[in-house]
Amino acid sequence: MEHPAGSASPPVRDVVDYELLFDCVHCGLCLEACPTYKVTRAEMDSPRGRVYLMKALAEGRLALDDDAARHLDLCLGCRGCETACPSGVRYGRLIEDARVFVEKNYARGRADRLVRRLVGMILPYPRRLGATLAPLRLAERLRMRGLVTLALSGRPREWMELLPPLRKAPDQRTSTEAAHAPAPGAPAVAVHHGCVTQVLADSENLNSERVLAAAGYRITKLRRTVCCGALDLHSGNLKRARQFARANVREIIRSGADAIVSAASGCSTAIAGYGELLKDDPEFAADARAVSAKLRELSSLVLERGAPKFREMRCAVTYHDACHLVHGLGVREAPRKLLKSIPGLRLIEMPESDMCCGSAGSYNLTEPAMARQLARRKAERALATKARYVVLANPGCEFQIAAELRRRRSRTEVVHLADFLAMALER
Ligand code: SF4
Ligand code: SF4
Structure with a gap:
């Protein structure tokens, strides 16, 4: 039987759940919602292009070479395409499965392997991460963090810039x-x-x-x-x-x-x-x-039980939608509604508030160039609102956007929603 998308080839490789690929009708409505397509304007860096690519890999029409792996690696997994897709393509599931296939079948270069191994060995384990950061914590206490950052170059410096202050003020x-x-x-x-x-x-x-x-x-x-x-x-x-x-x-x-x-x-x-x-x-x-x-x-x-009593906060706030919250869980209105319930607060929408900032889990560690372009784009849109605070509900986005604002010496603060609401609670 011929598949609806016109291919008669049965899959010869277990890349993704093959049938899911046929949900895509190639309409292209997801293209402008895709951050990597917006930056590169290359079809293969779009959701539709990646669906083609997964299908070609599954049918054995394409080898998993450097190019194919590159286009898949560059996907943020932000799922912006899922929100935009009228055909219900389960892109998040597809890219997760495709990544398993890539990791099993693609020989990465030494530097790429090392970075990914370090990320996988350290980040998921709080004790290891704490121990890795101990020297930096000391440098920060001695007010030498700036010097340490200046002494670094390349990838380590970019990573250092992403780190938030390790000791928040006891406020x-x-x-x-x-x-x-x-x-x-x-x-x-x-x-x-x-x-x-x-x-x-x-x-x-x-x-x-x-x-x-x-x-x-x-x-x-x-x-x-x-x-x-x-x-x-x-x-x-x-x-x-x-x-x-x-x-x-x-x-x-x-x-x-x-x-x-x-x-x-x-x-x-x-x-x-x-x-x-x-x-x-x-x-x-x-x-x-x-x-x-x-x-x-x-x-x-929180809204289910009615917003708690907030004190007045006379300030302008813009809200950044973290990808997995808005595209993964479909949460868009509730954080805004809660923020607007704070007396005196003015919520100013930024354009593309639901476009990925480039953080995307560990993406900004493994794909720093694309991540940085997206951080710049996000920072420009946030700063254009002239809001005093950028509020968001994901620590990764917070580190990413705050780092970009620090580079611009901006005084706009990036604050997690929970921290912001706690600031607004009446004591
Ligand atoms: S998950 Fe994000 S980066 Fe990947 S194809 Fe979809 S919109 Fe583009
Ligand atoms: S919007 Fe959906 S159906 Fe249309 S090209 Fe994108 S993934 Fe395919």
């Missing part, structure tokens, strides 16, 4: 106590503290708890948090992604939480996908589905 943003008593019978919420987030941006976890407590939820702590697996899903390491997912499923079920929240949008999407990821695991499939169903987004959950 209200790092307040840890949930000072509000939960309403009787209030649902229990657990915040998944993530891996990178708990080392570099723990205030976002603690303030998520604080804001949820202020909205009347009961906060339950997870005893042990491991990486959600998103970094592995985005880099083709399905085996370890499943290991992390099982550990998290076990702990979330044990906690008895009614809902699970993450301060990182990529982690939220990964947890929402546990049901699919572990569907063939006889021991975990049912619990994984239950955990996925518990995944909620901070602002939507």
